[in-house]
Every structure is written in C-alpha cells, then in structure tokens.
Amino acid sequence: xxxxxxxxxxxxxxxxxxxxxxxxxxxxxxxxxxxxxxxxxxxxxxxxxxxxxxxxxxxxxxxxxxxxxxxxxxxxxxxxxxxxxxxxxxxxxxxxxxxxxxxxxxxxxxxxxxxxxxxxxxxxx
Numbered sequence: 001x002x003x004x005x006x007x008x009x010x011x012x013x014x015x016x017x018x019x020x021x022x023x024x025x026x027x028x029x030x031x032x033x034x035x036x037x038x039x040x041x042x043x044x045x046x047x048x049x050x051x052x053x054x055x056x057x058x059x060x061x062x063x064x065x066x067x068x069x070x071x072x073x074x075x076x077x078x079x080x081x082x083x084x085x086x087x088x089x090x091x092x093x094x095x096x097x098x099x100x101x102x103x104x105x106x107x108x109x110x111x112x113x114x115x116x117x118x119x120x121x122x123x124x125x
Contacts, residue, residue: 029036
C-alpha cells in the first residue's frame with residue numbers, strides 16, 4: 001500500500017473506495033432475477049420439507065405417548081387383577097387354615113373326651 005500524503009490523494013482514495021462499493025452493489029442480481037427466484041423457491045421447498053418432518057416427528061411422539069399411556073394403563077389393570085387374585089387366595093388360605101384349626105380342635109376334644117371316658121370306665125365312677 002502506498003503512502004497517502006496530501007488531502008487530494010485522500011479524497012481520490014475515498015472516491016475510489018466508494019466507486020468500488022457501488023460497483024460491488026450494482027453487480028448484485030435484482031429480486032426478479034431467475035437465479036434469485038430459483039434460490040428462494042429452493043429455500044421455501046427446504047423449509048416446507050423441514051416443517052413436514054417436524055410435524056411427522058410430533059405426530060410420532062404423540063402416538064408413542066399414547067401407546068405408553070395405554071401400556072401403563074394395561075399394566076396397572078394387570079397389577080390390580082393380580083393383587084385381587086392374591087387377596088382372594090390369601091382369604092381362601094386363611095379360611096382353609098381356620099377350618100383345619102377347627103377340625104383339629106374338634107379331633108383333639110374328641111380324643112380328650114375319649115380318654116376321660118376311658119378313665120371313668122377304669123375307675124368306675
């Protein structure tokens with residue numbers, strides 16, 4: 001780069017810089033240029049495809065959430081049914097144990113009564 005010495009040199013350099021900027025801006029294609037329109041259409045198509053993918057992902061997520069809720073509901077229902085069966089089995093087992101205890105008590109009482117009767121018969125009272 002050369003050294004700018006005078007005011008006139010600085011003015012000429014600034015004018016040249018402005019001319020370069022204007023030239024660069026004038027090279028830019030206009031808004032109705034086919035290349036610009038093609039790029040805009042391509043960007044719009046890409047954005048629409050992106051939006052379609054986003055909607056598909058949202059729909060898939062909603063379907064997955066619904067399936068998860070249904071699975072959780074089915075699991076809860078199965079757990080409730082299993083708990084109910086376990087409760088019924090426990091009640092039945094308790095009833096069976098109570099019947100067995102009553103039967104054993106009756107058998108023990110019958111044996112005791114038999115022993116008492118045998119003792120009475122031996123002693124003769």
